[in-house]
Amino acid sequence: MHGRLVRISSVVLAGAVALTAPAVPARAAAPGDLRTDLDAILADPRLDGATVGAVVRDARTGAVRYSRGAAARVLPASNLKIYTSGAALSLLGAGYRFGTSVHARSVSGATVKGDLYLKGTGDPTMRAAEYDRLAAQVAAKGVERVEGDLVADDTWFDAVRTPSHWDPSDLQYYYAAPISALTVSPNDDFDAGSVNVTITPGAEGEPAKVALAPATDVVKIDDRAVTGPPGSPSTVAVNRAEGGDTIVVSGSYPAGAAPLTVLRTVRKPTMYAADVFRRALRAHGVRVGGTTERGRTPARAARLASRASMPLSRLTVPFLKLSNNMIAEILVKSIGRKARGRGSWDAGLPVIERYVRSLGVPAGRLEMADGSGLSRLDRTTAGDVGAVLASVRRQRWFPAWYRALPVAGDPDRMAGGTLASRMRGTPAAGNVHAKTGTLTGATALSGYVTDPSGRPLVFSVILNGYRGGAPKDIEDAIAIRLAGGTPSAAPRTARTAPRLECSWTKRC
CATH class of the missing domain: 3.50.80.20 (D-Ala-D-Ala carboxypeptidase C, peptidase S13)
Known part of the structure; x- marks a missing residue:
């Protein structure tokens, strides 16, 4: 545990979580006017010509404290899982078990x-x-x-098995695995529908060894990889062609190197x-x-x-902490099966949309093409995400759901999740509980933060069409400002940020 990490305490009151401010906020400042400060953060030149959706609400009253582009329809990326997870807990129940x-x-x-x-x-x-x-x-x-x-x-x-509008180039990667009522997860992250491919070097000049875990004959291995000189760069490539059942391993892997394991999806x-x-x-x-x-x-x-x-209340932890797409899509089909007797996207997605509308989201502003946010056809607004975040605080399952959200700056992977390395050493660390989202040209951060006075806030920031890599530092600066830090407290992230959620590239 880092000494500068600050945690918030939570007290369960009548089915909601009452958030209390950190006792000693790290690098706390006396921020100025909220609108002035957030406008300044969003004036970043990388957002010139971008679609910006941002809203801050009082979590208790729902009153809007800040709004910019809150009604603009945007691509939410994995922020869509806020809707899917809430609908699953409400419609299937926190105690639901597969x-x-x-x-x-x-x-x-x-x-x-x-x-x-x-x-x-x-x-x-x-x-x-x-x-x-x-x-x-x-x-x-x-x-x-x-x-x-x-x-x-x-x-x-x-x-x-997969929505027709998912990018075909994604389908060999574990974050876009096929969905079935019978599936296998190769790890404790529950990356259902994928298999571990492990490459182990042999003697220099000899073929590299390739193994699957769990072992299966449903996938074939075409091992073309060779063992390179010790200390040489790895050029290993692991690919499964769309529609095929053979994983081709090629390139060179250095002698003496530790085994390399990657995940690839299984078509059947x-x-x-x-x-x-x-x-x-x-x-x-x-x-x-x-x-x-x-x-x-x-x-x-x-x-x-x-x-x-395990019950859904527990499964929500790896689902949201790690932004697990396959759990999201399985829940969509499970909702369809329960509500309409059909375990399909066509049955489940309209039920989820109806649930979201019941929380105050106007008809016509929400379009769900999947449950995970991987589809580029998904649309919602930052204002509606903020409204849903405020509304679900009244649900009986909210305490468990709140704990399942990634926690800023917490290095424990099953606590910090996709926020484990962000906002460390700031008043937001241990304070912000929020869902991340990243696709090419789309980034989002929406959740909860307690301000220095102890007032719980709801916020949603969704940015589309910006310049360069995903400007996560802009999201962080807003969250830090809401937590009581100075607008400049957020470290800038690299312009070459990944195009996908860090958990999808196993970088968290």
């Missing part, structure tokens, strides 16, 4: 007569270890042999999950005689094993 189960129509002694069914409802927390535990439950029932096939039932959701997430489960069954002594295929679980099949995920 279920994964194993079924059979007939079991005689140690043999499943017919097929064995693996049924999913979209659980993004299913890792290889969870599938192993399911297989252990099946084995514990005395099952040693399946006469028929292993049937992967992903019918809880539709078969549309359902079959990937079934393959991981089938391997787990084999490890526990359960042999499947037939093939693996997709299908539907019969209504009267008996349950042999089951697993429930």
